[in-house]
Amino acid sequence: MCEKTEYQEALDFLFSQLPMFSRVGAPAYKPGLDTSLELDSYFGHPHRKFKSIHVGGTNGKGSTSHSIASILQRQGYKTALYTSPHLADFRERMRINGEMISREAVVDFVKRWRESDYDGKPSFFELTMMMAFDWFAKENVDYAVIEVGMGGRLDSTNIITPEMCIITNISPDHTQFLGNTLPEIAAEKAGIIKSGIPVVIGEAEGEVRKVFEKRAEETGAPITFSSDTPLLQEIKPATEGWLCKSAQGSFIFPLGGDYQKKNLETILNAVSLMRKCGIKISDESVREGLENVVDSTGLMGRWMTLSRTPLSIADTGHNVAGMTYNMNQLRRLRKEKGGCRLHIVIGFVADKAIDKIMGLLPHDARYYVTNARIPRAFPAKKLKELFDEKGFESELHDNVKEAYSAALANAGEEDMIFVGGSTFVVADLLEEKRVYQRG
Numbered sequence: 001m002c003e004k005t006e007y008q009e010a011l012d013f014l015f016s017q018l019p020m021f022s023r024v025g026a027p028a029y030k031p032g033l034d035t036s037l038e039l040d041s042y043f044g045h046p047h048r049k050f051k052s053i054h055v056g057g058t059n060g061k062g063s064t065s066h067s068i069a070s071i072l073q074r075q076g077y078k079t080a081l082y083t084s085p086h087l088a089d090f091r092e093r094m095r096i097n098g099e100m101i102s103r104e105a106v107v108d109f110v111k112r113w114r115e116s117d118y119d120g121k122p123s124f125f126e127l128t129m130m131m132a133f134d135w136f137a138k139e140n141v142d143y144a145v146i147e148v149g150m151g152g153r154l155d156s157t158n159i160i161t162p163e164m165c166i167i168t169n170i171s172p173d174h175t176q177f178l179g180n181t182l183p184e185i186a187a188e189k190a191g192i193i194k195s196g197i198p199v200v201i202g203e204a205e206g207e208v209r210k211v212f213e214k215r216a217e218e219t220g221a222p223i224t225f226s227s228d229t230p231l232l233q234e235i236k237p238a239t240e241g242w243l244c245k246s247a248q249g250s251f252i253f254p255l256g257g258d259y260q261k262k263n264l265e266t267i268l269n270a271v272s273l274m275r276k277c278g279i280k281i282s283d284e285s286v287r288e289g290l291e292n293v294v295d296s297t298g299l300m301g302r303w304m305t306l307s308r309t310p311l312s313i314a315d316t317g318h319n320v321a322g323m324t325y326n327m328n329q330l331r332r333l334r335k336e337k338g339g340c341r342l343h344i345v346i347g348f349v350a351d352k353a354i355d356k357i358m359g360l361l362p363h364d365a366r367y368y369v370t371n372a373r374i375p376r377a378f379p380a381k382k383l384k385e386l387f388d389e390k391g392f393e394s395e396l397h398d399n400v401k402e403a404y405s406a407a408l409a410n411a412g413e414e415d416m417i418f419v420g421g422s423t424f425v426v427a428d429l430l431e432e433k434r435v436y437q438r439g
Contacts, residue, residue, distance in 0.1 A: 006103075006107045007103040007106060007107055010106050010107045010110040010111075011090055011106075013110055013114070014090070014110065014124060014127070014128065015124070032154050033154065033156070033158060033159055035120055035121075035122050035123075035126050035156075036122075036126050036129070036130075036156040036157075036158075036159050037159055038118075038120055039118075039120070039122060039126060039127070039130045040130065040133075040159055042116070042118050043130055043133070043134050044137075046130075046133040046134045046136065046137035046138075047133045047136075047137070047144075047159065047160045049136075049137040049140075050080065050136055050137060050140075050141045050142065050143065050144050051142065051143050051144070051162075051163050052143065052144045052145070052146050052160050052161075052162040052163065053068060053143060053144070053145050053146065053162050053163060053164055053165070053166070053270075053274075054146050054148065054157065054158075054160060054162040054164075054165040054166070054192050055068070055145060055146065055147050055148065055165070055166045055167075055168070056147075056148035056151075056152045056155075056165065056166070056167045056168070056189050056192050057148075057166070057167045057168030057169050057170070057189060057202065058168070058169055058170055058171045058185070058189070058319070058321065059168065059169055059171060059259065059317065059319070059321050059322050060168040060169060060202065060259060060260075060262065060263045060266070061147050061148065061166075061168050062083055062147060062299070062302070062316075063255055063260065063263050063299070063302050064166060064168055064202075064263055064266055064267055064270070065081060065083055065145050065146075065147040066081065066083070066293055066297040066299040067263070067267045067289065067290060067293050068145050068166075068267065068270060068271075069081040069095075069145040069296070069297055070289040070290065070292060070293040070296040070297050071267075071271060071281060071285055071286055071289030071290065072142075072143050072145070072279075072281070072285075072289070073097050073098065073289065073296050073297075074284075074285040074286075074288045074289040074292070074296070075280065075281050075282065075285040075289075077142040077143050078096065078097060078139070078140065078141045078142045078143075079096070079097055079141065079142065079143050079144070079145065080094070080095065080096050080132075080136040080139070080141040080143070080144035080145070081094070081095045081096075081098075081144070081145050081297060082094050082129065082132045082133075082136075082144060082145070082146045082147060082157075083147040084125065084128075084147065084149055085423060085424075085427070086427070087300050087301055087316075087423070087426065087427040087430050087431070088300070088427065088430045088431045090106070091103070091106065092298065092300075093128060093132065094128075094131070094132035094135060094136075095297065095298065096135075096136070096139055096141055098295075098296050098297050098298055100298070101131075101132070101135055105135055106131070109131045109134060109135070110131075113127065123156075125149055125156055126156045129149075129156050129157060143163075143279075146160060146162070148189075148192060151185075151188040151189060151191065152167075152188055152189040152190065152191040152192040153187075153188050153189075153190070153191020153192070154188070154191065155191075155192075158191060158192055161194060161197070162194075162197060163197070163274075163277050163279070164197060164198045164199065164200070164270070164273055164274060164277055165192050165193060165194070165197060165198075165199045165200075166199070166200045166202070166266065166270050167189055167190070167192070167193075167199065167200070167201050167202065167204075167212070168202040168203070168262075168263065168266055169202050169203035169204070169262070169321070170182050170185050170186045170189060170203070170204065170208050171185075171319060171320065171321035171322075182207065182208050183207045183208060183210075183211050186204070186207075186208045186211040186212065187211050187215075190211055190212055190215040191215075193212070193215045193216060193219055193221050193223075194219060194221065195219045195220055195221065196219070196220050196221060197219075197221050198221060198222040198223075198224070198273050198276070198277060199212075199216065199221050199222070199223050199224070200224045200225075200226060200266060200269045200270045200273050201223065201224070201225045201226065202226050202262060202263070202265065202266035202269075203226070203227065203262055203266075204225060204227070205227075209225070212225075224269055224272075224273055226262075226265045226266045226268075226269040227265075229269055229272075230265060231246050231247065231265060231268040231269060231272065232244060232245070232246055232261070232264055232265055232268065233245045233246055233247075235261055235264065237256075238252055240252065240254050240256070241253045241254040241255055241256045241260075242255075242256065242260065242261070242264075244264065244290075246268055246286075247283070248268075248283040248284075248286040248287050249283060249287055250287075251286075251287040251288075251290055251291050252291050253290050253291070253293075254291065254293065254294055255293065255294075255299075255302045255303060256303040256305075257302055257303035257315060257317075257325060257326070257329065258325050258328060258329045258332075259317070259322070259325040260302075260303075264290075267290070268286075271286055300430060301314060301315065301316040301423070301426045301427070301430065302315060302316065303315050303326075303329075304426075306417075306419070306429075307408075307417075309413050310408075310411040310412065310413055310414065310415045310416060310417055311333075311337075311415075311416050311417070312407075312408075312416070312417040312418075312419070313330075313416070313417070313418050313419070314418075314419040314420060314426045314429060314430070315418070315419075315420045315426070316420070316423040316426050317420060318348075318349070318420070318421065318422050318423050319353070319357075320353055320356050320357060320360070323357050323360050323420070323421070324360055326418070326420060327360045327361065327362065330342065330362070330416070330418055331362065333416065334416065337414065337416070338414075340412075340414050340415050340416055341365075341366070341411070341412065341414075341415040341416070342362065342364070342365040342366070342415070342416050342417075342418065343365065343366050343367075343368065343407040343410060343411050343415060343416070343417045343418070344361070344365050344366070344367050344368065344407075344417075344418045344419075344420075345367075345368045345370065345400065345403045345404050345407050345417065345418070345419040345420075345425070345429075346361075346367055346368070346369060346370070346383075346419075346420065346421040346425070347369065347370045347371045347372055347377060347378065347380065347383065347400070347403075347421050347422050347424075347425040348371075348377075348378040348383065348421050348422050349372075349374070349376045349377055349378060349422050349424065350376055350377065350378045351376070354378065354383075354386070357421070358386065358387075358390060361392070363391065363392060365392075365393070366393050366394070366395075366407075366410065367387055367392050367393065367394035367395070368394070368395060368397055368403035368404070368406055368407050369383050369384045369387055369394050369395065369396050369397065369403070370396075370397045370398070370399060370400050370402070370403040370425065371383070371399075371425075372400060372422055372424035372425050372427065372428045373399065373400075373424075373428055374424050376424075377422070377424065380396055380397070380398070381396065384396045399428065400419075400425050400428035400429045400432070401428070401429065401432045404417075404419060404429055404432075
């Protein structure tokens, strides 16, 4: 068993020596596949040693990836899952049958890399992706569910040739890299569609749909739009998540966000396509996979209940589309609770459409303004000034832990607390809670 210091040294190298987009933003963005292809060749093309499913889109790709992996696990396949970013632990990015990569495996890969004669300069994302692929190949997985990092066409993961691909939806995000219009963003996301490889599209209308149809025609890829083939027969709120009925039977889906309704349609259509691709999946595996997605894969941060008294929810939705869903759901829940007081712990990263997101926020809530512990975070002091200018009731806090503690202290038992605005705000809080829980 490796010493903790060895593992920490490996992490320090990954986090400090390699450009990491989630921390610093644009300076770490490295479009193109050249380095990924070079790394892939250097490590012996590990992605060719397992079958894969590629999942892209703007919102919902994480929930969809975890759900597909959970279903495959329930069917008995040795299933790998690669996602980003991580929330509380770097090793969340790569799992096999729900188990994170070991510290020893991380140390071993970093050591091999640092002792190698490769003279390229990969980004954090490129090298950690290769770590995952290398580990998956060594462990002889049957399937790997691979989540796209950003965009699609030039994303590092686009070196794979999957059995099928999924694109959840398109909305404005990372516009400085992917384009300012929805069709432009869709064209980048559509870049994962490959010759003859079937694709499921979750949500697409108008010009966005035409972009996908054109790409599918150019590549000869069979295309399915979930909106054309609705498979959910019934869905209604349950105590935990959603009570659902489909051709596979009735089941409880534990991810409670309103946006999960659309994700479920995409997931069920993906299962239908997987079966057409020859992947054996029983109805029982679908039901059990969806019901146990959190336990099977370790998924966190999707409309996640932090406490029940007061009701405290965290969600990683961080762009206009994601925050629209979140705010609408909060309004519905408040109405159901008789108009309770709402406390919102909030922070953003600097490259988001903050003015547009702030336009979605309710004015009759109390805000606890903060920022995550990453260089890319929008400074809390500047954010507080914006809240003051717009007439919000708000207070400034140095970190997420302090902000959440203040919200808990001020909230009554019947009140609600929401934590969000940025994936990394949620990540900071979950890391604090994880450390506390582990003593």
